Amino acid sequence: xxxxxxxxxxxxxxxxxxxxxPLKLTIAKKDVVETEFNPTFIERLLPKLDWNTVYLAAxxxxxxxxxxQEQPAAVADxxxxxxxxxxxLLEIDVLEGQLECPETGRVFPITxxxxxxxxxxxxx
Amino acid sequence: MSSNYQSKKLDKKxxxxxxxxxxxxxxxxxxxxxxxYVAILNAGxxxxxxxELVLETVEKFGKITRLLMLPNKSYCFMECSSTEDAxxxxxxxxxxxxxxxxxAVVYLSYFDSLPQAEDSNWLKPLPKGLVILNDFVTEEEEKxxxxxxxxxxxxxxxxxxxxxxxxxxxxxxxxxxxxxxxxPLTNKIPQKCDALWPRLESIxxxxxxxxxxxxxxxxxxxxxxxxQGIPPHVDTHSAFLDPILSLSLESDxxxxxxxxxxxxxxxxxxxxxxxxxxxxxxxxxxxxxxxVLDVVMTANGNLSTRRRSxxxxxxxxxxxxxxxxxxxxxxxxxxxxxxxxTESTIESEKAALLEEKNVHNVYxxxxxxxxxxxxxxxxxxxxxxxxxxxxxxxxxxxxxxxKYLNCNPNxxxxxxxxxxxxxxxxxxxxxxxxxxxxxHVPVRSNSVDGCISIAVIHHLATKERRLMAIKELxxxxxxxxxxxxxxxxxxQNANNKKSSYLRQNKSVNKQKATEEQQRQQxxxxxxxxxxxxxxxxxxxxxRTEFLQQDVLVPWKVKNASAQQSEAExxxxxxxxxxxxxxxxxxxxxxxxxxxxxxxxxxxxxxxVIFEKLSKSL
Ligand SMILES: [Zn+2]
Numbered sequence: 223x224x225x226x227x228x229x230x231x232x233x234x235x236x237x238x239x240x241x242x243x244p245l246k247l248t249i250a251k252k253d254v255v256e257t258e259f260n261p262t263f264i265e266r267l268l269p270k271l272d273w274n275t276v277y278l279a280a281x282x283x284x285x286x287x288x289x290x291q292e293q294p295a296a297v298a299d300x301x302x303x304x305x306x307x308x309x310x311l312l313e314i315d316v317l318e319g320q321l322e323c324p325e326t327g328r329v330f331p332i333t334x335x336x337x338x339x340x341x342x343x344x345x346x
Numbered sequence: 347m348s349s350n351y352q353s354k355k356l357d358k359k360x361x362x363x364x365x366x367x368x369x370x371x372x373x374x375x376x377x378x379x380x381x382x383y384v385a386i387l388n389a390g391x392x393x394x395x396x397x398e399l400v401l402e403t404v405e406k407f408g409k410i411t412r413l414l415m416l417p418n419k420s421y422c423f424m425e426c427s428s429t430e431d432a433x434x435x436x437x438x439x440x441x442x443x444x445x446x447x448x449x450a451v452v453y454l455s456y457f458d459s460l461p462q463a464e465d466s467n468w469l470k471p472l473p474k475g476l477v478i479l480n481d482f483v484t485e486e487e488e489k490x491x492x493x494x495x496x497x498x499x500x501x502x503x504x505x506x507x508x509x510x511x512x513x514x515x516x517x518x519x520x521x522x523x524x525x526x527x528x529x530p531l532t533n534k535i536p537q538k539c540d541a542l543w544p545r546l547e548s549i550x551x552x553x554x555x556x557x558x559x560x561x562x563x564x565x566x567x568x569x570x571x572x573x574q575g576i577p578p579h580v581d582t583h584s585a586f587l588d589p590i591l592s593l594s595l596e597s598d599x600x601x602x603x604x605x606x607x608x609x610x611x612x613x614x615x616x617x618x619x620x621x622x623x624x625x626x627x628x629x630x631x632x633x634x635x636x637x638v639l640d641v642v643m644t645a646n647g648n649l650s651t652r653r654r655s656x657x658x659x660x661x662x663x664x665x666x667x668x669x670x671x672x673x674x675x676x677x678x679x680x681x682x683x684x685x686x687x688t689e690s691t692i693e694s695e696k697a698a699l700l701e702e703k704n705v706h707n708v709y710x711x712x713x714x715x716x717x718x719x720x721x722x723x724x725x726x727x728x729x730x731x732x733x734x735x736x737x738x739x740x741x742x743x744x745x746x747x748x749k750y751l752n753c754n755p756n757x758x759x760x761x762x763x764x765x766x767x768x769x770x771x772x773x774x775x776x777x778x779x780x781x782x783x784x785x786h787v788p789v790r791s792n793s794v795d796g797c798i799s800i801a802v803i804h805h806l807a808t809k810e811r812r813l814m815a816i817k818e819l820x821x822x823x824x825x826x827x828x829x830x831x832x833x834x835x836x837x838q839n840a841n842n843k844k845s846s847y848l849r850q851n852k853s854v855n856k857q858k859a860t861e862e863q864q865r866q867q868x869x870x871x872x873x874x875x876x877x878x879x880x881x882x883x884x885x886x887x888x889r890t891e892f893l894q895q896d897v898l899v900p901w902k903v904k905n906a907s908a909q910q911s912e913a914e915x916x917x918x919x920x921x922x923x924x925x926x927x928x929x930x931x932x933x934x935x936x937x938x939x940x941x942x943x944x945x946x947x948x949x950x951x952x953x954v955i956f957e958k959l960s961k962s963l
Contacts, residue, residue, distance in 0.1 A: 227778045235786035266737035337780040339788040
C-alpha cells in the first residue's frame with residue numbers, strides 16, 4: 223500500500239463510527255520503489271488529498287521534517303517539496319502492518335502490501 | 347484445338363474433385379493404376395443421386411459389391427467385384443455417363459480404399475419410447491381419411507411457412523404453443539378415426555409396447571408440400587398427455603430427432619403410425635428439415651435419396667388439463683415456469699450466503715485461470731478511463747486482475763476487490779489495491795474523480811444490495827465526478843448483434859439457440875451440483891441465451907488434473923443476476939445525488955455512465 227492510497231481509506235462503514243478517518247497506520251515492513259518523478263502530476267494530485275493525512279503519513283515514516291504541517295498555498299515552483307511528496311506518496315510501499323479505526327480500535331491488517339478492509343456482516 | 351481445350355478443362359475439373367476427396371476423406375487416388383475402389387466425383391447424395399440410379403447405370407458395365415454414399419456430399423464411392431469390373435465401369439462411364447444428372451457428365455477416379463464412414467445416426471438405437479407401426483392403415487382407409495379431413499379448402503398459413511394446418515377438437519394456438527381447454531371446437535375428430543383406437547390397443551397389447559394411451563380428443567392435420575418442413579420442437583408438455591400419435595399419409599418423410607448433441611433420423615413410411623411416449627415424447631425434439639430429397643437408409647444398409655411428394659400428417663393428442671408431471675425437466679414448460687417463478691424471491695438473509703458460496707469462493711478458486719482469460723480491456727471502458735484529466739483519482743471497485751488499472755497511467759489508479767486471489771495477481775503487477783466488498787467501500791465520501799464497476803453488480807443477489815452498491819459509488823464520487831457500470835445483460839442478442847459470449851458458441855452460430863437446444867451432456871451433473879447452493883437456482887447453459895434473471899453460470903477450469911476431470915470437480919457455479927433492459931437505468935434513477943449521463947449496450951452488457959450532482963456537497 224502506497225501512502226497515496228492510505229489517504230483515501232476510512233472505517234466509516236463500521237456500525238456506529240462517525241468519521242473513521244484518518245486511520246492509525248502502523249508499519250512493520252516497508253519498501254521503497256523508485257518511480258519516475260512527474261512534478262505536474264504531484265502538483266495536480268495535492269488538491270485531491272487530505273493534507274492532514276499526508277502529514278500524518280510523513281510522521282509515520284519519519285519524514286515529518288520534509289513536509290510542512292500546513293498545506294502550502296503554492297507548490298508549483300517548489301520542486302524540492304514536490305520531489306519529497308513524490309517520494310512520500312508514490313515510492314514508499316507498506317508491505318506489512320496495520321490500519322486501525324480511530325473510534326473502535328478495529329484493526330485492518332496489511333499483508334503482502336494489501337490492506338484487508340473487509341468487514342464482517344455483523345460489523346456493518 | 348477446341349477439343350483439346352475441352353479435354354484439358356475436364357482434366358482440370360477432375361483433378362479438383364479428386365483433391366477435394368483427398369482432403370475430406372483422407373484417402374489417396376491411385377495414380378496411373380487401377381484399383382477396385384472407384385469414386386464418382388461429381389454426383390452424390392447432395393446432388394440427388396439415388397442408390398437405385400447408380401446401381402442401374404453401373405451394373406451394365408461391371409459388378410459392384412458396395413456402394414457408399416455420404417450425407418451432404420456431391421461424390422460417392424463404389425467397391426467393385428474385381429479390378430476388371432472397375433476398369434470396365436470407368437472406361438464406359440468416365441466423362442460419358444450422366445447417371446440421371448441433368449447437367450454435366452460424371453467423372454470417375456480410382457482410389458486406394460473406401461473412406462472411413464462416419465457413425466451413421468441411422469445405425470444407432472431409436473429414441474426410447476419411439477415406436478413405428480408400419481401399414482397402420484390400408485390404402486383405402488388412407489383415401490377415406492383424406493376425404494373427411496378435406497385439406498384442400500384450407501388456406502396456406504404464411505406464419506407457418508405456408509404449411510396447411512387444420513385443427514379438430516381443440517385449436518392448437520401457435521403463439522403460445524398451447525390449447526385452451528375451455529374452448530372446444532365444434533369440429534370434433536372425424537368419426538372415421540374411431541376405428542384406429544381398438545387397432546392401436548390390440549397391437550400395443552400383443553406387442554407389449556410400454557405405453558399407456560388415451561383416446562385422443564385433439565387432432566392437428568398438417569399438409570406439407572415437398573420442400574416444406576417443421577422446425578425442431580417438443581409438443582408442449584403441459585398441453586398434452588403421453589403419448590403423441592402421428593399418422594403419415596401420402597408420402598414417406600424423414601423425421602429428425604435431437605437430444606442435446608444426439609441426433610437420430612427416423613423414416614416414417616407412408617401409412618405408418620408413429621407413437622412417441624416417455625423419453626421420445628418429453629426429452630427429444632423432433633422436426634422435418636425443409637427439403638425435397640430425404641437421405642434414407644436402404645434395405646442394403648446404404649444411404650440413398652428419396653424424393654418427397656405431398657404429405658399429410660394426422661397428429662392425435664389428448665389434452666392434459668393439468669401441469670405436467672414428467673421426469674424430463676429440460677424441455678418441460680411446467681418445470682421452466684416454476685423456475686421463472688422462483689425469480690426475485692432470493693431472501694435477503696440468504697443473499698450474502700449465496701454470494702459467499704457462489705461468487706467469492708468461486709473467484710478465489712478460479713482466480714488464476716480467470717485472470718489468464720481476462721487480459722484485454724473492453725475498448726469503451728478504456729475510452730472512459732482516458733477521458734479523465736491528469737492526476738484524477740480513479741477507483742475500480744471489483745478490479746479483478748487489474749486489467750483496467752493501467753489503461754490510463756496519468757491517473758492515480760486504485761483498485762479493490764473481494765477476492766484475495768485476484769488481488770494477489772494485481773499485487774504482482776504493482777497495482778495499488780485493497781480488499782473490501784462493493785457495498786461497503788472503505789473510501790471517504792466525495793473523494794474520487796471517477797469510479798468504475800465492471801461486471802460486479804450482477805453478482806449481488808437482491809435488488810436492495812445492487813442498489814446499495816450503486817449508492818456506494820455515488821457516495822465516494824466528488825461532485826461532477828463520473829462513474830461507469832457494466833452488468834451482464836439477460837438479452838445477449840441486443841441490436842440483433844450476438845455478443846461475443848454467444849458468438850463463441852459455434853453450434854449456436856449454426857442453428858438458432860432455441861430453448862430446446864439448451865442442453866449439454868454435463869447439464870444433469872451441474873443440476874446436481876446446483877443443489878448445494880444456498881438458494882435453488884437454475885443452471886445456465888454456457889454460450890446460450892439466458893432464460894431466467896437469477897442463474898448459476900458454470901465456470902470450467904481448464905487443465906484440471908486427471909482426478910479432477912469430472913465436470914463436478916472442475917466446474918464451479920457462479921451466481922449471476924442478469925439485467926433486463928432499463929433495469930440498470932432505473933436503479934440509477936433511485937439514487938438521489940447522481941444523474942444518468944449515458945446508457946448503452948456493449949459486449950452483452952448493459953452499461954451506464956452517471957455523474958455526481960454538484961449540490962450534494
Ligand atoms: Zn414435462
